Amino acid sequence: MRALLAALSLLLVASGCGLLGGDSGADAAGGAGLEKSRIKIGAMPIIDFAPLHMAIQKGYFRDEGLEIETVGIPGGTTSVNGLVGKQFDISVGNWMSFFEAQSKGVADLKLIADGYQARPHNFVIVVPQGSSITAPQHLAGKRIAVTIRGAIAELLAKASMDAHSVDHSGVGWVEIQFPAMPAALKNKQVDAAVMVEPFITQAERNFGALPVLDVAQGATGDFPISGYATTAAFARDNPKTITAFRRALQRAQKEASDRGKVEQVLPSFAKGIDQVTASLVHLGAFPTRLDTVRIQRVADLMTVHGLLPKPLKVDGMVMENLPDN
Template identity: 45%
Template sequence: MSGRRRIAGFLSAVAVLAAASGCGLVSGEQPLATSSSPQVEKITIRVGVLPVVDVAPLHIATKNGYFRQEGLEVETVVVQGGAAAIPGLIQGSLDITFGNWVSFIAAQSKETAKNVGGIKLISDGYQAKPGMFLILVKGNGTIRTLTDLVGKTVAINTFNNISELTTKAVLEANGIDPKKITLKEMPMPDMEAAIERNIVDAGFMSEPFITRAQRNSGQIAILDAASGPTSGIPIAGYGTTGKFAQENPKTVAAFQRAMAKGQRDASDRATVQGLLPEYAGVDRDTSKLVNLGLFPTSLDATRLQRVATLMKTYGLLQTDLDVEPMLVRG
């Protein structure tokens, strides 16, 4: 065989191998764990999420390939709330979970996760703005003021979480004794129907459930729970256990880098709006109307300490707790 033929054959073989190596990749999708990708301890991680606006950055990071660029595969698991997800962290069925800061701080205070190194906070998620935490009632019902709530039942997604804290704080700020209102646990997607069927009198909802209940059932808001003492309050983020963070530092750091990019991209309303029908189960018209909060790109101990202080004030913490040691900074 001549030298020219050998070179041609070699180039053809290279072309075939190159084509084969690209099989199975969607256009624009990043390959997982290339030689230039960070070497993480655990490639596939199970992350607890809720079908709410708050987790949009995680879905953005997934769709844009930010996790894959970091050598990670994220498997999402739907949970009812932050408090409900913590047993999954402790038992190891979840590696990381989205949750509200109140649930994470309460679990740390009670030493619920003591045997697995405690609760560690690794990524900020969501911060309140007006109109995104509302207590809704029937549009044609008899409840029209906060005073009308006395003796009534209000649905919240879980106890010992941001819903309970902000509800109690804002009620008290408006002269209503929180002890005169009954709180009932219920998944947020079920609240609209429960109000219409008189199973509960009101429901604490976040987006997209607020806009859906207003559009579908004509429900109205009688309280903005992100106002007064809770205005601009940090709401939620991502946590893990000390054990997981210690054993998988590169995995946690990779998750933090990908999430920072997702949080950054979530500042574009159109990006969040376009994803809501995919993971939150709302139609596109509803997604155009939802009220969005803020998506912080870094953890801030001073900001989160405000949550712990409010928890102590309203009885969700028995003693003071310093949030700083809980943070794992990226």
């Protein structure tokens, strides 16, 4: 009898170790022990962040014990300001805004995950039908529309023009929002426009816009566009929460390699994209790991074009001890 009780005691001790130990799977699968289970995410209604919405809709964050509230933001500057002002805990954003803020001391940021990478036909300089601009060399000295001066579209356009030996020093860069670019082309307010999807597809379908230069090919091919960041303070105080967030997001990033799944989610959140447009747009890539060598390209190109006050090493911005799923 004593032997039986001893055996049962050993079994209970072994079971208890499995239930209480850190490697039991409770933290990994259910989000147990998170520093913060309800988090706010600054989110833009654009293609780049389809996996974020896939993860929300499919319950991947819930599986990690996280409750997500998205806060709509219009652009990269808002993402940085929102993080600094604690309006949200994590934000999507373009790498350029994150790097500029870090370099100028506006914010102390930590990078969590890669988001989107350019593929051919994601960033294109287009012209109206009948334009005399039929080759990249014809862009010299022209008026070219961009949404914001010094942002990703202008950076890629200049880098691509450099690669084609086009002098862009005399280009007139005109700030016009994407939806208004077709009309600006038609009314000859500008000669060309740097557009992104889904606006490229819409302009080609509805206005007959013609591509002159794909600025996401060659030297700028596979260019990193956007990702996810938080403040150094939030990263320091909430490492388990960040790891759980990243784990759920990466499940969706991996699924985003299936175009059909991306098409399905786009109309539910992306501005100006219906199901037909979703089936036609050219998609970029959704990386599943944060590669500092790859995103360093952004900081280096910004430095070359005078958009950073000094060179920036992005590996110092990456949150330490993140698992590479």
